[in-house]
Amino acid sequence: MSVTREPGLRVPAWVHDVVASVLIVAFNAAVVAFRPGEISPAWVVATSAPAALMFVRRRYPRTVLAAVIVFSVVATLLPPSGAGTIVAPAFALFSTASVVPRWRGWMLTAGCAVVLAVAVSVGQDVSFGAALAQSGLVCGIAMALADAARTRRAYTDELRLRALRAEQTREAEAARAVAEDRLRIARDLHDSVAHRISVMSLSAGVASSTLESNPQAAQEALSTIRSASRAVLTDIGALLGSLREQTVVGLASLDELVGDFATAGLEVDVRVDGDVAALPAPVDVLAYRVVQEGLTNAMKHGDGDARLGITVTPEQVRVKVRNRVGRAARTHTSVGASYGLLGMRERVEEAGGVLEAGRVGDEHALSVRVPLAAQVRA
Known part of the structure:
Protein backbone atom coordinates (compact mmCIF):
# COMPACT_ATOMS: atom_id res chain seq x y z
CA MET A 1 0.00 0.00 0.00
CA SER A 2 1.47 3.33 -1.02
CA VAL A 3 1.29 6.50 1.03
CA THR A 4 1.55 10.00 -0.37
CA ARG A 5 4.90 11.52 0.48
CA GLU A 6 5.48 15.10 1.46
CA PRO A 7 6.60 17.06 -1.60
CA GLY A 8 9.99 18.72 -1.75
CA LEU A 9 13.49 17.80 -0.68
CA ARG A 10 13.96 16.45 2.81
CA VAL A 11 17.22 17.43 4.55
CA PRO A 12 18.70 14.57 6.63
CA ALA A 13 18.59 15.08 10.40
CA TRP A 14 22.35 14.76 10.75
CA VAL A 15 22.81 17.83 8.56
CA HIS A 16 20.85 19.90 11.08
CA ASP A 17 23.00 18.48 13.88
CA VAL A 18 26.20 19.41 12.05
CA VAL A 19 24.92 22.95 11.45
CA ALA A 20 24.00 23.34 15.13
CA SER A 21 27.41 22.09 16.26
CA VAL A 22 29.24 24.36 13.81
CA LEU A 23 27.27 27.40 15.00
CA ILE A 24 28.04 26.63 18.64
CA VAL A 25 31.74 26.20 17.89
CA ALA A 26 31.71 29.38 15.78
CA PHE A 27 30.28 31.46 18.63
CA ASN A 28 32.81 30.01 21.03
CA ALA A 29 35.60 30.76 18.58
CA ALA A 30 34.37 34.36 18.37
CA VAL A 31 34.68 34.61 22.14
CA VAL A 32 38.22 33.27 21.97
CA ALA A 33 39.09 35.78 19.25
CA PHE A 34 37.81 38.75 21.22
CA ARG A 35 39.22 37.73 24.63
CA PRO A 36 42.58 35.99 24.15
CA GLY A 37 44.48 34.92 27.23
CA GLU A 38 41.39 34.66 29.44
CA ILE A 39 40.30 31.15 28.47
CA SER A 40 40.35 28.37 31.06
CA PRO A 41 40.39 24.65 30.18
CA ALA A 42 37.14 24.18 32.08
CA TRP A 43 35.50 26.82 29.88
CA VAL A 44 36.66 25.00 26.75
CA VAL A 45 35.11 21.75 28.01
CA ALA A 46 31.89 23.49 29.12
CA THR A 47 31.45 25.13 25.70
CA SER A 48 32.57 22.18 23.57
CA ALA A 49 30.45 19.49 25.22
CA PRO A 50 27.09 20.99 24.04
CA ALA A 51 28.37 20.89 20.45
CA ALA A 52 28.88 17.13 20.75
CA LEU A 53 25.50 16.69 22.48
CA MET A 54 23.71 18.12 19.43
CA PHE A 55 24.05 14.72 17.72
CA VAL A 56 21.94 12.96 20.37
CA ARG A 57 19.45 15.75 21.15
CA ARG A 58 16.63 14.06 19.20
CA ARG A 59 17.04 10.74 20.96
CA TYR A 60 17.38 12.20 24.47
CA PRO A 61 15.93 15.71 24.22
CA ARG A 62 15.22 16.33 27.92
CA THR A 63 18.55 14.90 29.10
CA VAL A 64 20.47 16.92 26.52
CA LEU A 65 18.59 20.11 27.50
CA ALA A 66 19.43 19.65 31.18
CA ALA A 67 23.09 18.90 30.42
CA VAL A 68 23.41 21.85 28.03
CA ILE A 69 21.90 24.23 30.62
CA VAL A 70 24.41 23.02 33.21
CA PHE A 71 27.35 23.42 30.82
CA SER A 72 26.13 26.85 29.77
CA VAL A 73 25.81 28.04 33.36
CA VAL A 74 29.33 26.77 34.11
CA ALA A 75 30.71 28.45 30.97
CA THR A 76 28.97 31.71 31.88
CA LEU A 77 30.55 31.76 35.33
CA LEU A 78 34.06 30.98 34.01
CA PRO A 79 36.39 33.35 32.16
CA PRO A 80 35.95 34.71 29.54
CA SER A 81 32.42 34.79 31.03
CA GLY A 82 29.93 33.89 28.65
CA ALA A 83 29.26 35.39 25.29
CA GLY A 84 27.82 32.77 22.98
CA THR A 85 26.75 30.33 25.69
CA ILE A 86 23.08 31.04 24.90
CA VAL A 87 23.33 29.38 21.48
CA ALA A 88 23.58 25.77 22.69
CA PRO A 89 20.59 26.09 25.09
CA ALA A 90 18.53 27.54 22.24
CA PHE A 91 19.15 24.48 20.04
CA ALA A 92 18.54 22.06 22.93
CA LEU A 93 15.35 23.90 23.90
CA PHE A 94 14.12 23.74 20.30
CA SER A 95 14.57 19.94 20.22
CA THR A 96 12.80 19.44 23.56
CA ALA A 97 9.93 21.85 22.91
CA SER A 98 9.22 20.11 19.61
CA VAL A 99 8.28 16.84 21.34
CA VAL A 100 6.54 17.97 24.54
CA PRO A 101 3.08 19.52 24.94
CA ARG A 102 2.90 23.21 24.16
CA TRP A 103 2.21 24.33 27.73
CA ARG A 104 5.19 22.31 28.99
CA GLY A 105 7.38 23.79 26.29
CA TRP A 106 6.55 27.32 27.42
CA MET A 107 7.27 26.34 31.03
CA LEU A 108 10.68 24.99 29.99
CA THR A 109 11.28 28.18 28.01
CA ALA A 110 10.56 30.37 31.03
CA GLY A 111 12.69 28.18 33.30
CA CYS A 112 15.67 28.18 30.93
CA ALA A 113 15.42 31.95 30.46
CA VAL A 114 15.42 32.58 34.21
CA VAL A 115 18.31 30.18 34.93
CA LEU A 116 20.47 31.63 32.14
CA ALA A 117 19.61 35.19 33.18
CA VAL A 118 20.68 34.50 36.75
CA ALA A 119 23.96 32.96 35.52
CA VAL A 120 24.66 35.93 33.21
CA SER A 121 23.82 38.49 35.89
CA VAL A 122 26.15 36.74 38.35
CA GLY A 123 29.00 36.02 35.93
CA GLN A 124 28.94 39.38 34.17
CA ASP A 125 28.41 42.99 35.14
CA VAL A 126 24.83 42.91 33.74
CA SER A 127 21.57 43.63 35.52
CA PHE A 128 19.14 40.76 35.95
CA GLY A 129 16.50 42.55 33.90
CA ALA A 130 18.78 43.03 30.91
CA ALA A 131 20.04 39.44 31.18
CA LEU A 132 16.45 38.13 31.42
CA ALA A 133 15.41 40.13 28.36
CA GLN A 134 18.32 38.72 26.38
CA SER A 135 17.81 35.07 27.45
CA GLY A 136 14.04 35.40 27.23
CA LEU A 137 14.25 36.70 23.66
CA VAL A 138 16.55 33.89 22.49
CA CYS A 139 14.61 31.13 24.33
CA GLY A 140 11.29 32.58 23.12
CA ILE A 141 12.46 32.48 19.52
CA ALA A 142 13.58 28.87 19.97
CA MET A 143 10.20 27.96 21.46
CA ALA A 144 8.28 29.73 18.68
CA LEU A 145 10.29 27.91 16.02
CA ALA A 146 9.73 24.59 17.81
CA ASP A 147 5.99 25.24 18.00
CA ALA A 148 5.90 26.07 14.29
CA ALA A 149 7.83 22.89 13.51
CA ARG A 150 5.43 20.82 15.63
CA THR A 151 2.41 22.39 13.91
CA ARG A 152 3.88 21.69 10.47
CA ARG A 153 4.71 18.13 11.47
CA ALA A 154 1.17 17.59 12.77
CA TYR A 155 -0.23 19.01 9.54
CA THR A 156 1.99 16.71 7.47
CA ASP A 157 1.02 13.69 9.55
CA GLU A 158 -2.65 14.57 9.11
CA LEU A 159 -2.20 14.79 5.34
CA ARG A 160 -0.50 11.40 5.30
CA LEU A 161 -3.24 9.91 7.47
CA ARG A 162 -5.92 11.32 5.19
CA ALA A 163 -4.13 9.97 2.15
CA LEU A 164 -3.88 6.55 3.81
CA ARG A 165 -7.56 6.60 4.75
CA ALA A 166 -8.53 7.72 1.26
CA GLU A 167 -6.56 4.85 -0.26
CA GLN A 168 -8.09 2.38 2.19
CA THR A 169 -11.53 3.74 1.31
CA ARG A 170 -10.83 3.34 -2.41
CA GLU A 171 -9.69 -0.24 -1.85
CA ALA A 172 -12.76 -0.98 0.27
CA GLU A 173 -15.03 0.51 -2.39
CA ALA A 174 -13.28 -1.52 -5.07
CA ALA A 175 -13.69 -4.71 -3.01
CA ARG A 176 -17.35 -3.90 -2.40
CA ALA A 177 -17.91 -3.25 -6.11
CA VAL A 178 -16.28 -6.60 -6.96
CA ALA A 179 -18.48 -8.38 -4.41
CA GLU A 180 -21.60 -6.70 -5.81
CA ASP A 181 -20.63 -7.66 -9.35
CA ARG A 182 -20.09 -11.27 -8.28
CA LEU A 183 -23.50 -11.30 -6.60
CA ARG A 184 -25.13 -9.73 -9.64
CA ILE A 185 -23.56 -12.28 -11.97
CA ALA A 186 -24.69 -15.12 -9.69
CA ARG A 187 -28.22 -13.73 -9.67
CA ASP A 188 -28.27 -13.24 -13.42
CA LEU A 189 -26.99 -16.76 -13.97
CA HIS A 190 -29.80 -18.11 -11.85
CA ASP A 191 -32.50 -15.84 -13.23
CA SER A 192 -31.64 -16.14 -16.91
CA VAL A 193 -30.26 -19.68 -17.15
CA ALA A 194 -31.47 -21.79 -14.21
CA HIS A 195 -35.09 -21.95 -15.28
CA ARG A 196 -34.01 -23.11 -18.78
CA ILE A 197 -31.92 -25.84 -17.21
CA SER A 198 -34.92 -26.84 -15.10
CA VAL A 199 -37.01 -27.16 -18.28
CA MET A 200 -34.35 -29.34 -19.88
CA SER A 201 -34.05 -31.51 -16.76
CA LEU A 202 -37.79 -32.09 -16.49
CA SER A 203 -38.12 -32.72 -20.23
CA ALA A 204 -35.25 -35.20 -20.10
CA GLY A 205 -37.07 -37.04 -17.33
CA VAL A 206 -40.24 -37.17 -19.42
CA ALA A 207 -38.30 -38.39 -22.46
CA SER A 208 -36.54 -41.17 -20.55
CA SER A 209 -39.74 -42.41 -18.92
CA THR A 210 -41.84 -42.37 -22.12
CA LEU A 211 -39.24 -43.38 -24.69
CA GLU A 212 -40.69 -46.89 -25.09
CA SER A 213 -44.28 -46.46 -23.92
CA ASN A 214 -45.05 -43.19 -25.70
CA PRO A 215 -42.51 -42.29 -28.40
CA GLN A 216 -44.57 -39.27 -29.45
CA ALA A 217 -44.34 -37.73 -25.96
CA ALA A 218 -40.63 -38.51 -25.82
CA GLN A 219 -40.17 -36.83 -29.17
CA GLU A 220 -41.97 -33.73 -27.90
CA ALA A 221 -39.83 -33.72 -24.76
CA LEU A 222 -36.64 -33.94 -26.82
CA SER A 223 -37.87 -31.09 -28.98
CA THR A 224 -38.43 -29.06 -25.82
CA ILE A 225 -34.88 -29.86 -24.69
CA ARG A 226 -33.53 -28.75 -28.04
CA SER A 227 -35.48 -25.49 -27.87
CA ALA A 228 -34.47 -24.87 -24.25
CA SER A 229 -30.82 -25.55 -25.01
CA ARG A 230 -30.87 -22.96 -27.78
CA ALA A 231 -32.50 -20.53 -25.37
CA VAL A 232 -29.80 -21.28 -22.78
CA LEU A 233 -27.11 -20.45 -25.30
CA THR A 234 -28.91 -17.22 -26.14
CA ASP A 235 -29.24 -16.33 -22.45
CA ILE A 236 -25.57 -17.05 -21.77
CA GLY A 237 -24.61 -14.88 -24.74
CA ALA A 238 -26.81 -12.09 -23.40
CA LEU A 239 -25.29 -12.51 -19.93
CA LEU A 240 -21.76 -12.30 -21.32
CA GLY A 241 -22.80 -9.24 -23.24
CA SER A 242 -24.22 -7.67 -20.09
CA LEU A 243 -20.76 -7.83 -18.56
CA ARG A 244 -19.74 -5.27 -21.18
CA GLU A 245 -23.03 -3.45 -21.63
CA GLN A 246 -26.11 -3.60 -19.43
CA THR A 247 -28.90 -5.72 -20.94
CA ASP A 284 -39.79 -3.47 -14.33
CA VAL A 285 -36.66 -5.64 -14.40
CA LEU A 286 -37.20 -6.77 -10.81
CA ALA A 287 -40.84 -7.66 -11.45
CA TYR A 288 -39.81 -9.71 -14.48
CA ARG A 289 -37.23 -11.61 -12.42
CA VAL A 290 -39.85 -12.31 -9.73
CA VAL A 291 -42.23 -13.77 -12.32
CA GLN A 292 -39.40 -15.84 -13.79
CA GLU A 293 -38.42 -17.23 -10.38
CA GLY A 294 -42.01 -17.93 -9.35
CA LEU A 295 -42.88 -19.80 -12.55
CA THR A 296 -39.61 -21.75 -12.43
CA ASN A 297 -40.43 -22.99 -8.92
CA ALA A 298 -44.00 -23.74 -9.98
CA MET A 299 -42.73 -25.89 -12.84
CA LYS A 300 -40.17 -27.69 -10.67
CA HIS A 301 -42.36 -28.34 -7.64
CA GLY A 302 -45.92 -28.06 -8.90
CA ASP A 303 -48.51 -30.18 -10.66
CA GLY A 304 -48.23 -28.49 -14.04
CA ASP A 305 -50.27 -25.32 -13.58
CA ALA A 306 -49.81 -21.91 -12.00
CA ARG A 307 -51.72 -18.66 -11.50
CA LEU A 308 -49.87 -15.41 -12.10
CA GLY A 309 -51.22 -12.03 -11.02
CA ILE A 310 -49.58 -8.65 -11.62
CA THR A 311 -51.12 -5.49 -10.17
CA VAL A 312 -49.74 -2.02 -10.85
CA THR A 313 -50.86 0.96 -8.74
CA PRO A 314 -49.47 4.49 -8.56
CA GLU A 315 -47.48 3.47 -5.45
CA GLN A 316 -46.30 -0.08 -6.09
CA VAL A 317 -46.31 -3.19 -8.22
CA ARG A 318 -47.46 -6.49 -6.77
CA VAL A 319 -46.66 -9.91 -8.21
CA LYS A 320 -48.35 -13.13 -7.04
CA VAL A 321 -47.59 -16.65 -8.20
CA ARG A 322 -49.59 -19.60 -6.83
CA ASN A 323 -49.38 -23.24 -7.79
CA ARG A 324 -50.48 -26.60 -6.42
CA VAL A 325 -47.64 -28.46 -4.76
CA GLY A 326 -46.67 -31.65 -6.58
CA ARG A 327 -46.28 -34.99 -4.85
CA ALA A 328 -42.49 -34.86 -4.90
CA ALA A 329 -42.51 -31.52 -3.11
CA ARG A 330 -45.18 -32.20 -0.50
CA THR A 331 -42.67 -33.63 1.93
CA HIS A 332 -40.59 -30.43 1.84
CA THR A 333 -41.40 -27.61 4.25
CA SER A 334 -38.88 -24.95 3.17
CA VAL A 335 -39.57 -24.30 -0.46
CA GLY A 336 -38.45 -20.69 -0.02
CA ALA A 337 -34.98 -21.71 1.07
CA SER A 338 -33.60 -22.18 -2.42
CA TYR A 339 -30.81 -19.99 -3.73
CA GLY A 340 -33.18 -18.46 -6.24
CA LEU A 341 -35.63 -17.25 -3.61
CA LEU A 342 -32.76 -16.20 -1.37
CA GLY A 343 -31.29 -14.02 -4.10
CA MET A 344 -34.73 -12.70 -5.01
CA ARG A 345 -35.45 -11.80 -1.39
CA GLU A 346 -32.18 -9.85 -1.27
CA ARG A 347 -33.08 -7.95 -4.41
CA VAL A 348 -36.58 -7.12 -3.20
CA GLU A 349 -35.39 -5.96 0.22
CA GLU A 350 -32.68 -3.80 -1.34
CA ALA A 351 -35.47 -2.12 -3.33
CA GLY A 352 -37.46 -1.49 -0.14
CA GLY A 353 -40.04 -4.14 -1.00
CA VAL A 354 -41.43 -7.21 0.73
CA LEU A 355 -41.25 -10.85 -0.39
CA GLU A 356 -43.46 -13.52 1.17
CA ALA A 357 -43.18 -17.18 0.19
CA GLY A 358 -44.60 -20.29 1.78
CA ARG A 359 -47.10 -23.14 1.82
CA VAL A 360 -50.82 -22.41 1.98
CA GLY A 361 -52.55 -25.76 2.26
CA ASP A 362 -51.67 -27.77 -0.84
CA GLU A 363 -50.49 -24.66 -2.67
CA HIS A 364 -47.29 -22.69 -2.70
CA ALA A 365 -47.66 -18.91 -2.85
CA LEU A 366 -45.10 -16.27 -3.76
CA SER A 367 -46.08 -12.64 -3.17
CA VAL A 368 -43.85 -9.63 -3.80
CA ARG A 369 -44.56 -5.92 -3.32
CA VAL A 370 -42.10 -3.33 -4.64
CA PRO A 371 -42.56 0.46 -4.41
CA LEU A 372 -42.34 2.28 -7.72
CA ALA A 373 -39.80 4.72 -6.23
CA ALA A 374 -37.35 1.89 -5.54
CA GLN A 375 -33.72 2.26 -6.57
CA VAL A 376 -32.84 -1.26 -7.69
CA ARG A 377 -29.26 -2.34 -8.39
CA ALA A 378 -28.58 -3.96 -11.74
Missing part, protein backbone atom coordinates in the same frame (compact mmCIF):
# COMPACT_ATOMS: atom_id res chain seq x y z
CA VAL A 248 -32.42 -4.72 -19.88
CA VAL A 249 -35.39 -7.11 -19.70
CA GLY A 250 -38.86 -6.38 -18.40
CA LEU A 251 -42.53 -7.27 -18.36
CA ALA A 252 -42.76 -6.32 -22.05
CA SER A 253 -41.32 -9.83 -22.59
CA LEU A 254 -43.93 -11.45 -20.31
CA ASP A 255 -45.78 -13.22 -23.14
CA GLU A 256 -42.54 -14.73 -24.43
CA LEU A 257 -41.59 -15.89 -20.94
CA VAL A 258 -44.97 -17.48 -20.30
CA GLY A 259 -44.79 -19.09 -23.75
CA ASP A 260 -41.48 -20.73 -22.85
CA PHE A 261 -43.02 -22.27 -19.75
CA ALA A 262 -46.11 -23.34 -21.70
CA THR A 263 -43.86 -25.12 -24.18
CA ALA A 264 -42.25 -26.92 -21.26
CA GLY A 265 -45.65 -28.12 -20.06
CA LEU A 266 -46.62 -25.51 -17.45
CA GLU A 267 -50.09 -24.04 -17.89
CA VAL A 268 -50.07 -20.46 -16.65
CA ASP A 269 -53.20 -18.41 -15.97
CA VAL A 270 -52.09 -14.76 -16.31
CA ARG A 271 -53.94 -11.72 -15.00
CA VAL A 272 -52.50 -8.22 -15.32
CA ASP A 273 -54.14 -5.15 -13.74
CA GLY A 274 -52.63 -1.75 -14.49
CA ASP A 275 -50.17 -0.38 -17.01
CA VAL A 276 -46.95 -2.40 -16.79
CA ALA A 277 -45.40 -0.21 -19.50
CA ALA A 278 -45.44 2.71 -17.04
CA LEU A 279 -43.17 0.92 -14.54
CA PRO A 280 -39.75 2.48 -13.92
CA ALA A 281 -37.02 0.44 -15.59
CA PRO A 282 -35.42 -0.90 -12.36
CA VAL A 283 -38.80 -1.99 -10.96
